[in-house]
Amino acid sequence: xxxxxxxxxxxxxxxxxxxxxxxxxxxxxxxxxxxxxxxxxxxxxxxxxxxxxxxxxxxxxxxxxxxxxxxxxxxxxxxxxxxxxxxxxxxxxxxxxxxxxxxxxxxxxxxxxxxxxxxxxxxxxxxxxxxxxxxxxxxxxxxxxxxxxxxxxxxxxxxxxxxxxxxxxxxxxxxxxxxxxxxxxxxxxxxxxxxxxxxxxxxxxxxxxxxxxxxxxxxxxxxxxxxxxxxxxxxxxxxxxxxxxxxxxxxxxxxxxxxxxxxxxxxxxxxxxxxxxxxxxxxxxxxxxxxxxxxxxxxxxxxxxxxxxxxxxxxxxxxxxxxxxxxxxxxxxxxxxxxxxxxxxxxxxxxxxxxxxxxxxxxxxxxxxxxxxxxxxxxxxxxxxxxxxxxxxxxxxxxxxxxxxxxxxxxxxxxxxxxxxxxxxxxxxxxxxxxxxxxxxxxxxxxxxxxxxxxxxxxxxxxxxxxxxxxxxxxxxxxxxxxxxxxxxxxxxxxxxxxxxxxxxxxxxxxxxxxxxxxxxxxxxxxxxxxxxxxxxxxxxxxxxxx
Numbered sequence: 322x323x324x325x326x327x328x329x330x331x332x333x334x335x336x337x338x339x340x341x342x343x344x345x346x347x348x349x350x351x352x353x354x355x356x357x358x359x360x361x362x363x364x365x366x367x368x369x370x371x372x373x374x375x376x377x378x379x380x381x382x383x384x385x386x387x388x389x390x391x392x393x394x395x396x397x398x399x400x401x402x403x404x405x406x407x408x409x410x411x412x413x414x415x416x417x418x419x420x421x422x423x424x425x426x427x428x429x430x431x432x433x434x435x436x437x438x439x440x441x442x443x444x445x446x447x448x449x450x451x452x453x454x455x456x457x458x459x460x461x462x463x464x465x466x467x468x469x470x471x472x473x474x475x476x477x478x479x480x481x482x483x484x485x486x487x488x489x490x491x492x493x494x495x496x497x498x499x500x501x502x503x504x505x506x507x508x509x510x511x512x513x514x515x516x517x518x519x520x521x522x523x524x525x526x527x528x529x530x531x532x533x534x535x536x537x538x539x540x541x542x543x544x545x546x547x548x549x550x551x552x553x554x555x556x557x558x559x560x561x562x563x564x565x566x567x568x569x570x571x572x573x574x575x576x577x578x579x580x581x582x583x584x585x586x587x588x589x590x591x592x593x594x595x596x597x598x599x600x601x602x603x604x605x606x607x608x609x610x611x612x613x614x615x616x617x618x619x620x621x622x623x624x625x626x627x628x629x630x631x632x633x634x635x636x637x638x639x640x641x642x643x644x645x646x647x648x649x650x651x652x653x654x655x656x657x658x659x660x661x662x663x664x665x666x667x668x669x670x671x672x673x674x675x676x677x678x679x680x681x682x683x684x685x686x687x688x689x690x691x692x693x694x695x696x697x698x699x700x701x702x703x704x705x706x707x708x709x710x711x712x713x714x715x716x717x718x719x720x721x722x723x724x725x726x727x728x729x730x731x732x733x734x735x736x737x738x739x740x741x742x743x744x745x746x747x748x749x750x751x752x753x754x755x756x757x758x759x760x761x762x763x764x765x766x767x768x769x770x771x772x773x774x775x776x777x778x779x780x781x782x783x784x785x786x787x788x789x790x791x792x793x794x795x796x797x798x799x800x801x802x803x804x805x806x807x808x809x810x811x812x813x814x815x816x817x818x819x820x821x822x823x824x825x826x827x828x829x830x831x832x833x834x835x836x837x838x839x840x841x842x843x844x845x846x847x848x849x850x851x852x853x854x855x856x857x858x859x860x861x862x863x864x865x866x867x868x
Contacts, residue, residue, distance in 0.1 A: 332362050333538060334568070334575055445473040446509040447490045448776070451497075455484035460503060473776075479504050481517070493527035494541070496520070507533075514556075518549045520604045523563075537569040537588040547604030554590040559599035569594060617867070618675040624865040625846075629653045633852035636694060638663055638821075640845050641679045643670060650681075650690060663690040663821065673845030674706060674780050674868035680845030681822075686837050689823035694849065697813035702850040703732050703746075704784040704859070706866060709769075709777055711841040712736045716745075718838045719783070720847075721824035724749070728815030732785060733838070734768070742768045744796045744803065746785045748814055762794035764804030775799065780845075782863040787814060788853045795856075800863035802856060821847055 335352050338344050344352065355362045449472040458480030479486070481500030488496045491509040498504055502517020513533040523530045523541040532539040535554035539546070544563025550556035558567050564581045569592035576594055578586055585599040629637050637654040647670075650663035665681065667688040673680030681690065703720060715736050722729040730748040737743055743766065749759040768775060768783075775781050775798070784797040789811035796804040818825070822840040846866065854862075 334570065445475055445491070447474045447488050447506055448472065449474065449486060450489045450495075451485070451487035453485040455486055455500070456482040458482045458503070474506055476506055476508065479506060490527070490530070492530055493524050494530040495522045514548060514550050516550050516552045518547065518604065520547050521545070536590050536592050537567055537594075540566045540568070542566065547599075547601075549603070555588065557585060557587050557597065559585040559601070559604060561599060561601050561604065567594065615675070618678060621675075621866050624861075625653075628848065630655050631850070632656050633850045634848060635851050636661060636692070636847070636849035638690075638847040640670075640673070640681045640847075643679065658695060661692060661694055663692045665690055668822070671843060673843070674866070678845060680708070680843045682843045683822040683840040686823070686839045688839060690821040691818070692821070693818050694816040697728065697815045698851040699789045699811070699813050700851065700853045701730075701787045701814050702784060702848075702852065702854040704782070704846075704848040704850070704854070704862060705844055706780060706782050706846040708780050708843040709734070709742070709841070710843070711777065712742060713841050714837045714839075715834050716838050717840055718820065718822065718824040719840070720819060720821055721838070722816050722819035723825045726815060726817045728813070729817065730814050735763070740767075740769060744768060744783060744785065744798065746787070746794050746796070748787070750812065760809070762806035762808075764796040766796070766798065766803035768798055780868055782866060784854065784859050784862070786853055786859075790853075797856075797859050800860035816849070
């Protein structure tokens with residue numbers, strides 16, 4: 322066992338003994354030595370006490386001079402007689418920690434719940450990567466107003482009445498929680514399971530990830546494990562692959578057990594451990610999530626067929642079913658005009674939103690899909706599923722027709738500044754021999770805001786609607802209206818020759834910041850409709866298409 326793991330384990334043990342008012346004189350001396358002489362261990366002790374859900378509301382109201390706690394109050398796990406000693410120790414720790422770590426950051430308030438975007442940037446510890454049939458309990462006190470795929474999380478309590486949630490911790494560990502369950506997300510490398518079942522995968526970079534419970538603690542040494550805890554605090558640990566260490570306390574004596582693949586342990590509420598055989602079938606939640614993803618994939622296919630048969634849809638690319646050498650994209654619309662297939666230039670076929678679903682990946686300034694859409698349209702809707710991997714230029718082309726034409730439109734992303742990207746639509750009329758007149762319709766919604774739950778490398782749905790009757794351009798992200806602009810002079814729109822994921826290069830831009838506009842990411846669905854798609858239709862595209 323490494324010294325780091327042993328030190329962390331000992332600090333955790335002493336913290337629990339402190340909470341229980343059970344420290345012996347020698348343990349008190351050991352704790353004082355940690356506080357005074359061991360910076361790393363001291364920092365970990367502060368985290369254990371400061372981030373404890375039961376303690377957080379108490380500490381958040383303390384000032385530098387105010388560490389007195391009324392003796393008639395009991396907080397969380399702490400007995401009356403433990404409060405004074407606990408306050409003194411934390412006060413000392415609080416002061417001693419400051420010279421090494423600066424001012425302690427404000428705790429994430431479980432009571433207040435919602436964090437600002439800036440707090441999420443600074444204090445986020447994990448992200449929700451999958452949800453399936455989740456019903457949230459009243460005990461949930463997460464740091465965002467709405468939990469969905471891609472939602473970043475700060476510290477907080479997650480209570481699930483039913484369903485499955487996959488959480489990717491910033492340390493690299495992945496945890497799937499199955500309801501009914503209650504878990505406290507404490508840090509990027511630690512969670513506390515109050516009750517319920519969870520499955521965890523801990524790759525090498527996340528070794529040391531901890532799962533704490535009332536009766537025992539688990540330190541994962543790079544494994545796949547299952548952990549279950551009932552409402553009485555009794556639990557089991559099942560090692561499906563790799564190894565873990567399990568620690569518990571029996572009558573003041575610490576017990577630890579190293580478990581390897583196929584082994585398990587049962588721990589009663591008093592900390593007594595009993596060896597068992599691991600039951601992999603009890604923790605097949607990852608396979609169930611995969612199966613449910615396949616079910617959603619089939620639902621999307623069924624929905625896609627309906628859209629293809631919509632007479633208003635003139636281009637429908639799903640980028641699916643082609644070989645690595647296939648250089649064309651078939652227009653799947655039943656109302657497709659002749660010769661509206663797409664020509665793939667340099668793009669690579671990769672996995673899309675679901676296992677088995679293809680997408681096109683755009684990586685450099687030559688990559689694009691070239692197409693031609695003849696005609697003019699008084700209304701138009703553009704829709705795509707996009708994975709934006711990087712923002713490399715001031716403007717990124719989603720769909721960009723040739724500018725030598727008399728009529729053309731632009732559908733782009735605008736890189737306002739690092740971390741802020743807006744959706745933009747414009748249309749241009751160029752009278753023969755005259756000056757081009759261009760109108761811009763811009764959304765100021767940040768597509769990459771953590772508050773909105775979308776980040777680089779994650780799939781999002783984007784749509785823009787040109788509505789001549791209502792004289793509006795409406796923008797959407799993930800089914801939500803993110804901006805409305807007024808059309809002063811509605812006029813028919815043309816497309817003609819155009820690029821998806823790039824723009825037709827022009828000599829005037831050479832050497833300027835506008836020269837490179839290619840997408841760095843992937844698209845696995847692209848649609849053009851010659852009619853207005855209503856808000857409920859766009860929301861349905863997003864809901865059915867969510868991976």
